[in-house]
Amino acid sequence: MIKRLCIIGVGLIGGSLARALRAAGQVREIVGAGRSAENLQQAVALGVIDRYETDFARAVEGADMVLAAVPLGAMEGVFAAIADHLADGAVVTDAGSAKGSVIASAQRVFGAAADFFVPGHPIAGTERSGVTASFAELYQGRRVILTPLPETAATAIARVRAMWEAAGARVVEMEPVHHDEVLAATSHLPHVLAFTLVESLARLQDKREIFEYAAGGFRDFTRIASSDPVMWRDICLANSTVIQAMIERFIGDLQALDRAVEARDGERLLQIFGDAKAARDRFVEK
């Protein structure tokens, strides 16, 4: 049971955790924090949080658990604002989509020996954002990856694990570097491709007509291009090295496919498409 949970950034991710913990009866009080009083008032009205503060230092006062669910570019500022105001025994965790940059920020602000910070990442979300998009079931059966450091206290890890499990998630632990590679492949690169494709097509002359003839496959394929641009700018900058390597690897593979089309190498095309279909069908079966 969490006595006072402080959620900094009450959007889809933070709001859904609040709703889930409340529904599970696993939290006594939830304090929301953020820059927009309007959004926080809405969160109170929706019953997602009990009260709010726009001053992060005041927001974390007396909280035994603090979740930072803000875009990656805002993490270090949040840490700096709360560092001197945390209650004794408070655990701090985050929901950032890249872990290397968040860990570097935490170490700069909290110190390299800080044992109360547990880096985390819930593998869940939709293309929508904001507290109005939040729902209690978002984490049901979804994975949350924790990437603790050698200095992270086992009790802190256990408390964060218990929180996400109470929200319905399956919690796993992973090395931060490995997390950032896996997510670059399965999430960051696909988002970059979807954003680039839609922006590229939107620049074509007869774009209005082009989108008019798009079918259901296009709608699904580009759904993630409706995601929050600020969040994705920050992810690209935070995990830039791995994402760039993924982009460059993908360009190489796409050039190889282009050459196969140029050479009218039907066998090679069939092999690529067949391997992709087999891998994707296996993934869906699971």
Add this chain to the structure above:
Amino acid sequence: MIKRLCIIGVGLIGGSLARALRAAGQVREIVGAGRSAENLQQAVALGVIDRYETDFARAVEGADMVLAAVPLGAMEGVFAAIADHLADGAVVTDAGSAKGSVIASAQRVFGAAADFFVPGHPIAGTERSGVTASFAELYQGRRVILTPLPETAATAIARVRAMWEAAGARVVEMEPVHHDEVLAATSHLPHVLAFTLVESLARLQDKREIFEYAAGGFRDFTRIASSDPVMWRDICLANSTVIQAMIERFIGDLQALDRAVEARDGERLLQIFGDAKAARDRFVEK
């Protein structure tokens, strides 16, 4: 009312048209044709077609409407097999995803003055294939693009239009070259990207684990990579010039994004992602 409809290739596309026309009471008899007797027997058992022939020449005998719904690479062979066996006044149409190559095949086989062939393309489908995936509602509210030539008879166009409208579709006409450009942008390129991404990730060393941490966005983004590899090989070869131009344009845009990440140009990234989101949100609203 179609008296005898011959559908060559009774899969998702042909089978769904058969079901829709039957449901609408707009066809008296449906003869299926294809290479696989097993699939055709299944189509009869499902009530999709009345009877079948594996010999295309026999299949079109006495049919007033013939639909070729086979992969693009098989079109010319189908045309050659039926050319000398069509009934007087029969109309032939197709469902190919690229029109330039089908028109070239039709002109080679039927002659440049053939007035009974109406090139067509229903903008509908799912990632599944085969007659078991077919359903009567597939074309409801979806577009069918016809790309008639100057020599195509107005009566032939009208009959094909009426057939698709009876299946619930909205029929539009377009220049063949323009069709192939629009579809390369909204369908062919996205499929190529999805296939390439999944095949590329499947070659990563820890692929099993990588797919394990993929979230809902990845599932949607890669849905089209479960499409039929033969169909897509044929589309890539049939519309190769336009698809290659699209691939190369996309690689240029992706390289520009890579450079923005490299330069840590957050403003540029925000602009690309924001423009994409705006275009995608507009597309979905329609």
